[in-house]
Amino acid sequence: MPFKPQECARAFAGDEKNSLQIKNSVQRFVNIRFQGKYEKAFKHYDNAKGSAGKLTKKELESLFKDACQSYHSKIAEGIILEFDTNGDRAINYRELEQILKRK
Numbered sequence: 001m002p003f004k005p006q007e008c009a010r011a012f013a014g015d016e017k018n019s020l021q022i023k024n025s026v027q028r029f030v031n032i033r034f035q036g037k038y039e040k041a042f043k044h045y046d047n048a049k050g051s052a053g054k055l056t057k058k059e060l061e062s063l064f065k066d067a068c069q070s071y072h073s074k075i076a077e078g079i080i081l082e083f084d085t086n087g088d089r090a091i092n093y094r095e096l097e098q099i100l101k102r103k
Contacts, residue, residue, distance in 0.1 A: 022068055022075070023100055029067035038100070042093050054090035 034041040045059045060076040083099050
């Protein structure tokens, strides 16, 4: 049975241990590939024309696919639903920081 976006967002937000695994994978990936510079990683994946300064669902999926061994594509959609504070259906750098710093 496929994950629903809301279930994936809850899993990432901390309702399940998968959340910590995903966060750790992204943090480890950024530390290795981008020398721990989240803004540099953000800019690397922020490449869609017309959405500068934001990670679209497709860009967020690319980040998670590169960082995580086991990744379900609905996680990006769920994360956007949960953490997109300004309603633009994308994740800006401030929102990404909040996601990764959440305990």
